[in-house]
Amino acid sequence: MKKLIKNVHVLTMDAEKTEYPNGYIMIADNMIDAVGGMEHAPDEKAVEEIVDGKQAIAMPGMVNTHTHIGMIPFRSLGDDYPDRLRRFLFPLEQECMTEELAYHSGKYAIAEMQLAGVTTFMDMYYFEDALAQATDEMGSRAILGETVIDFPTCDADTAHGGLDYAQSFIPKWLNHELITPAIAPHAPNTNSPEALKEAVRLSEQYQIPLTMHVAEMDYELDHFRDTLDMTSVEFLDSIGALSERLVAAHCIHLTDQDIDLLKKHHVKVAHCIGANTKSAKGVARISDLLDKQIPVGLGTDGPSSGNTLDLFTQMKLFANFHKTELKDRGAFPASEIVELATMGGARVLGMENQIGSLESGKKADIVLVETCSVNMFPLFDPYAALVYSANAGNVQDVFINGKRTVKDKVLMDRSIAELRQNLAEQMKEFTVKAKERL
Amino acid sequence: MKKLIKNVHVLTMDAEKTEYPNGYIMIADNMIDAVGGMEHAPDEKAVEEIVDGKQAIAMPGMVNTHTHIGMIPFRSLGDDYPDRLRRFLFPLEQECMTEELAYHSGKYAIAEMQLAGVTTFMDMYYFEDALAQATDEMGSRAILGETVIDFPTCDADTAHGGLDYAQSFIPKWLNHELITPAIAPHAPNTNSPEALKEAVRLSEQYQIPLTMHVAEMDYELDHFRDTLDMTSVEFLDSIGALSERLVAAHCIHLTDQDIDLLKKHHVKVAHCIGANTKSAKGVARISDLLDKQIPVGLGTDGPSSGNTLDLFTQMKLFANFHKTELKDRGAFPASEIVELATMGGARVLGMENQIGSLESGKKADIVLVETCSVNMFPLFDPYAALVYSANAGNVQDVFINGKRTVKDKVLMDRSIAELRQNLAEQMKEFTVKAKERL
Numbered sequence: 001m002k003k004l005i006k007n008v009h010v011l012t013m014d015a016e017k018t019e020y021p022n023g024y025i026m027i028a029d030n031m032i033d034a035v036g037g038m039e040h041a042p043d044e045k046a047v048e049e050i051v052d053g054k055q056a057i058a059m060p061g062m063v064n065t066h067t068h069i070g071m072i073p074f075r076s077l078g079d080d081y082p083d084r085l086r087r088f089l090f091p092l093e094q095e096c097m098t099e100e101l102a103y104h105s106g107k108y109a110i111a112e113m114q115l116a117g118v119t120t121f122m123d124m125y126y127f128e129d130a131l132a133q134a135t136d137e138m139g140s141r142a143i144l145g146e147t148v149i150d151f152p153t154c155d156a157d158t159a160h161g162g163l164d165y166a167q168s169f170i171p172k173w174l175n176h177e178l179i180t181p182a183i184a185p186h187a188p189n190t191n192s193p194e195a196l197k198e199a200v201r202l203s204e205q206y207q208i209p210l211t212m213h214v215a216e217m218d219y220e221l222d223h224f225r226d227t228l229d230m231t232s233v234e235f236l237d238s239i240g241a242l243s244e245r246l247v248a249a250h251c252i253h254l255t256d257q258d259i260d261l262l263k264k265h266h267v268k269v270a271h272c273i274g275a276n277t278k279s280a281k282g283v284a285r286i287s288d289l290l291d292k293q294i295p296v297g298l299g300t301d302g303p304s305s306g307n308t309l310d311l312f313t314q315m316k317l318f319a320n321f322h323k324t325e326l327k328d329r330g331a332f333p334a335s336e337i338v339e340l341a342t343m344g345g346a347r348v349l350g351m352e353n354q355i356g357s358l359e360s361g362k363k364a365d366i367v368l369v370e371t372c373s374v375n376m377f378p379l380f381d382p383y384a385a386l387v388y389s390a391n392a393g394n395v396q397d398v399f400i401n402g403k404r405t406v407k408d409k410v411l412m413d414r415s416i417a418e419l420r421q422n423l424a425e426q427m428k429e430f431t432v433k434a435k436e437r438l
Numbered sequence: 439m440k441k442l443i444k445n446v447h448v449l450t451m452d453a454e455k456t457e458y459p460n461g462y463i464m465i466a467d468n469m470i471d472a473v474g475g476m477e478h479a480p481d482e483k484a485v486e487e488i489v490d491g492k493q494a495i496a497m498p499g500m501v502n503t504h505t506h507i508g509m510i511p512f513r514s515l516g517d518d519y520p521d522r523l524r525r526f527l528f529p530l531e532q533e534c535m536t537e538e539l540a541y542h543s544g545k546y547a548i549a550e551m552q553l554a555g556v557t558t559f560m561d562m563y564y565f566e567d568a569l570a571q572a573t574d575e576m577g578s579r580a581i582l583g584e585t586v587i588d589f590p591t592c593d594a595d596t597a598h599g600g601l602d603y604a605q606s607f608i609p610k611w612l613n614h615e616l617i618t619p620a621i622a623p624h625a626p627n628t629n630s631p632e633a634l635k636e637a638v639r640l641s642e643q644y645q646i647p648l649t650m651h652v653a654e655m656d657y658e659l660d661h662f663r664d665t666l667d668m669t670s671v672e673f674l675d676s677i678g679a680l681s682e683r684l685v686a687a688h689c690i691h692l693t694d695q696d697i698d699l700l701k702k703h704h705v706k707v708a709h710c711i712g713a714n715t716k717s718a719k720g721v722a723r724i725s726d727l728l729d730k731q732i733p734v735g736l737g738t739d740g741p742s743s744g745n746t747l748d749l750f751t752q753m754k755l756f757a758n759f760h761k762t763e764l765k766d767r768g769a770f771p772a773s774e775i776v777e778l779a780t781m782g783g784a785r786v787l788g789m790e791n792q793i794g795s796l797e798s799g800k801k802a803d804i805v806l807v808e809t810c811s812v813n814m815f816p817l818f819d820p821y822a823a824l825v826y827s828a829n830a831g832n833v834q835d836v837f838i839n840g841k842r843t844v845k846d847k848v849l850m851d852r853s854i855a856e857l858r859q860n861l862a863e864q865m866k867e868f869t870v871k872a873k874e875r876l
Binding site: 324333384 | 515550715716718720755761762764765769810818820823826831862
């Protein structure tokens, strides 16, 4: 089955950042068959479906390297409370999070990402089996990590019960075309060293990713300094948890030695600038990480922390925060930021040979961003338009693994109204309990 | 002529931040007649037009306190060049900016603001007479300041020619219902003291606002320190330029003494967090200004600096930057940020008795933000949804001075395609010359 996308400004995001200002992309089944200028476009008679891009910017599907798709119910709840985590999140998850609620939240969150041009994401939450089901139904590409934490949770009666959950969850989804199961210890300070080691062992046994919040919280750093005279990265090193399988989320507070350790062990970093700064935690040393060739991608964090699941918001915040941190308006030109949202994320997830750029032989994960809305003119630099002007509402069409999931800004096979209604139905008890805590 | 807006979650932004979660707004001609809960809504038979808000959030029209509407042609041009101002902006304005180009840029920019819920703006540019014409045609509320600068410009053959231009521009527009003319010296260091004094004299003579970039550039501060051993605010004080008529844009670099001077002279501040941080200039001391009850509003800056002309982007950046600066996630809760975008801006422009809140007796400048898009659910806190989740694309309906200018996300009386075509037509020479400089 061949599909031709024509009349688009192609940003391939290949190593040379090749552009085709008037270009085409040919899809064969789930793969990119060819990319080039319209003057070399294939004969339209040899194609089953033709998509006129109408001068949209065509870019690789964006990669969200850190989120919690089960947490849509928490959005706009207690954003500005200093004690939000312990006042709302932990207790409401304990009391009200069910498999059904997580599943419907997951579908809604995936719909939101697709509509925003995010075609691949890495998740950390509970009930990951239900979230895998949701991901499968919605047709997104994902790495899904079951959370492990040192108290009983909504999906486990005992501390570190996620380890047991993962024992059945991981093998079940190991050979899925779009889904990779993973294990996700919550943080270095919210797990016993034994549980962390067991999570590492599972990731080695199944050769799957491990993801964890690392160096995010001031009390996390205090804990390891006070008890072990270590940083949390040094602690993770001491128990053998640093490896190329680890996607370390946040990494806000790193020493030079921490950065050297991440480099030495080929750890990858999911950078959540929006969530980190909304919560006043600080700005991670991304420039220093990239100088050492440590892979960095962008992450939205969950909808209660980052609020939206689109990477346009993250790209804009990234630009302004890191230019300001470095006191250099020339730092991180827009094309580098688009790279972080695409190839950067692909590298973080170990998928750089499959996704992240528009090149022949890669999976057909493609996003068209329209340029007819008022904010998208003029277009001297399409990268700048994506970073500084665009928002999620400019996403016109989305293809994942060759399948179109968004057409003219609308989901192909679902309605948002229906997804929302299903979610709202499941949220009734949650909503009552949440309001009691306000 | 009476219009009833019904079924909306009204954020009045009055002194008590009164909300009507299921409310109505009654418009009589160009004024707000009544606001309240639906249980007290007037008889629909007594109304000429009924607008069903469909559970949208109704908020006061937003106030953009600093922009340059003639600069749409510069958007996405050289964003990341360190020497952007002198490499692109100044020379291209000299070479290619015409009255016609400014006019069509102005109409396009005003359309963009209306579609984003900005109903009032303060402008600083050239050819302000043409921009007043554009504003009049588009039906927005505005204060329009003719630029004065110490070199010949696109609309004046001599240095400080804006002063002459203003002599005819100001009286022509003094009695317009929606437009207030103003005088806009570019900056303290780009005008002679004499020219600045003459601008101040004009503002006194006509009792009109004065606006200026203040304490924005490091070389501006260096200049006054090196030549006069003063800050730029101290310099402005020394020549009598500080007054309640001054809207000082940016104010990034202020000393405690500067803040006291602004307070003493009742100066108002237009805070452009997006432009200031994208250009790596820094974060203004807004918390300190507000602690002294100095009026602060939000500004987008021009489309080449802030790229978009919506205040949703600014509200989100404001939240994340100021929380991070203050190391306090509880600082500036969302409702305070929505206040800056509405009543705050109204105070900065000296219009707090006319606009900025939804109260009986105020002008009917009203924005409905829909809540059916994927990013707007759930809605535990509508202020948080506006600040952390919404984007300009969520604006559903806009009323300015009682007249509906946006209906269901589309301009009422214009098409963006046509406004863009007219602008592109005028941009031909500009585009050629701009590309030569890349």
